[in-house]
Amino acid sequence: MYPETRSEMAVKHYRADKMLVAVDCVIFGFDGEALKLLLIKRGFEPQKSKWSLMGGFVQPKESLDNAASRILEQLTGLKGVFMEQLFAFGDPARDPMERTISVVYYALVDIGQYKKQLSEDFHAEWFPLSELPLLIFDHDQMVGTARERLQYKAALHPILFELLPGRFTIRQLLDLYESVYGKELDKRNFIRKLQSSGLIIRQKEKEKGSSKKGAFYFKLDKRKYSSSLRSFISFLPTKEIFQ
Amino acid sequence: MYPETRSEMAVKHYRADKMLVAVDCVIFGFDGEALKLLLIKRGFEPQKSKWSLMGGFVQPKESLDNAASRILEQLTGLKGVFMEQLFAFGDPARDPMERTISVVYYALVDIGQYKKQLSEDFHAEWFPLSELPLLIFDHDQMVGTARERLQYKAALHPILFELLPGRFTIRQLLDLYESVYGKELDKRNFIRKLQSSGLIIRQKEKEKGSSKKGAFYFKLDKRKYSSSLRSFISFLPTKEIFQ
DNA sequence: GCAAAAGTGTTCGCAGTACACCCATGA
DNA sequence: TCATGGGTGTACTGCGAACACTTTTGC
Structure with a gap:
């Protein structure tokens, strides 16, 4: 009251x-x-x-x-x-x-x-x-x-994983980021940041639908993911964020 | 409905x-x-x-x-x-x-x-x-x-200026940041980032109350401030933010 | 063998950090 | 002259950015 x-x-x-x-x-x-x-x-x-x-x-x-x-x-x-x-x-x-x-x-x-x-x-x-x-x-x-x-x-927290299935390829994640921001991102730098975050774990299976070579599936490391949601992690170029 | x-x-x-x-x-x-x-x-x-x-x-x-x-x-x-x-x-x-x-x-x-x-x-x-x-x-x-x-x-936008009077010293701003985050900050790095942001304009007058030498007053550049509120600007050490 | 997507390394530059001394002044 | 807070400069380093080629395999 x-x-x-x-x-x-x-x-x-x-x-x-x-x-x-x-x-x-x-x-x-x-x-x-x-x-x-x-x-x-x-x-x-x-x-x-x-x-x-x-x-x-x-x-x-x-x-x-x-x-x-x-x-x-x-x-x-x-x-x-x-x-x-x-x-x-x-x-x-x-x-x-x-x-x-x-x-x-x-x-x-x-x-x-x-x-x-x-x-x-x-x-x-x-x-x-x-x-x-x-x-x-x-x-x-x-x-x-x-x-x-x-x-x-x-841009600051890795929440976009929520939009993907439990098993996903790096290509899917990259496409997702690119469509959220409407920009192309450098694949190599993106992957490097992604891997250094330790958030994803490579599976043994490959997705074979969209390429002849096949792309490895990845899963999210749920422990690291949970603890990382509060901290700041970005897979984007810093200048996209800090303008 | x-x-x-x-x-x-x-x-x-x-x-x-x-x-x-x-x-x-x-x-x-x-x-x-x-x-x-x-x-x-x-x-x-x-x-x-x-x-x-x-x-x-x-x-x-x-x-x-x-x-x-x-x-x-x-x-x-x-x-x-x-x-x-x-x-x-x-x-x-x-x-x-x-x-x-x-x-x-x-x-x-x-x-x-x-x-x-x-x-x-x-x-x-x-x-x-x-x-x-x-x-x-x-x-x-x-x-x-x-x-x-x-x-x-x-940590990402310079909103703390809102807590200070129109004219303030760098010391006041630093004290403010330190009390918001409960941490000591490096004065020299803080000032450098602050100045490189171009957000503050030095006045001619000095504040003489708290030191013998006196500290210059600054004012906010309101144009730059308004346009900067949407972008990311930080005066904190990056690792404080990106953990 | 070739097309198509996957996957990997290196170099460069700058921004962030750590760090210490001189300056101006009133008492 | 000294004590107090104000104000400045540098060297290092690690991260982010830019950039191109090799690999795999199905057709």
Whole structure:
């Protein structure tokens, strides 16, 4: 309970309007070609059949994090996914129907793992970031903020592994970084930094689909990964970061 | 308007409980000695006369940013202060009286500028971060998150200038960095990086209070400062950041 | 044997670090 | 003249950047 203004401080109960509190999810995926976003076609008013982020209201006995996990699971069937609170959007006019605060989360999912059936129930589709449709309300702004955050965070912490399957090739990782930043990176320097980080472990098997020679699979060293998430590790050229 | 669950998608209006939405402010200041926090002694129930962050409810036609600015101004009399949304706290049990979502902001203020009178009205006091009292609800956690964010952000962007007056000495800036990170920094390297950033302009006047020789005042180059806030600039040793 | 992708090394330059002394002044 | 804090310079080194060729193998 908080005072609204100084003159109200003596009063025990303050006038305070309650509001709807929603959670919306910006869901990133990577299919080897481009970074994509999972959007749903709204099957309900207002703005029926427009594209939007997946969202829902926070339930009375549910934390924000739990609401976000629940909503993500509804759409993808996935639990335990990398997810982080992004920003709270609260412009009074953002939802024309009713005052609603939206706490936005972003998630990084292995696009191969999600349950396609669920997405079909929601008329969901993966859109490349370069070909996004117009979204309802302020969802475009949410996506913009999420993209900035992803670039920012991934420049300093190795979170992009979350977008790949458990076994991946260096080529896939490189392509991922290049599509997140829209820039070509030097393969040799990239690999060197990657290997010196000690985060990846080479497997015995090779991926043979995309080349004759075949490319070794790698796995993430999960211990090193967990402890490295808090420290700063970058596979990008420093000047990309420090401009 | 969002669906709560899939089964509700066909329904036009969904059951959704509204909640109180508050904004709390973590207000940092620096007095040349230590980094401090401005706390108020609650003059209202619950938890009357316990210490807490300054907060208030978001008004029906007010954005979150505006609510935060309003609340900060109520306590300090300051406008146009550096302020940033920190995090939304929404544990169902965080406020024992009623379900309340709190969107927390942190602010960096020039401690010499704030209106002491207003603070007295709220029974507010500046506390060194090392001597904080117990705070109500989850305000300790909010402060912890704010401290982490401040260290993180200031390691990459030159935001700590916001805590100093318009005219400052290098010594003050160095002391500030040292108190934010709780570490001693090499004066010569610090100055070199600072100067090579081109962010500060030496004034003609000297500060004569704390030494016989006197130390030049500097001012921030506001143009370079504005454009640099988005890029990465650090005056800290790289290994402090990249561990 | 050739096309296509995988994978590997070296050189150079600069930025970061460590480190110590002189300067100006008031008392 | 001395004590106090202000202010400057250098040498080293290690990391990041730029850059090109060899390897493997399926066709």
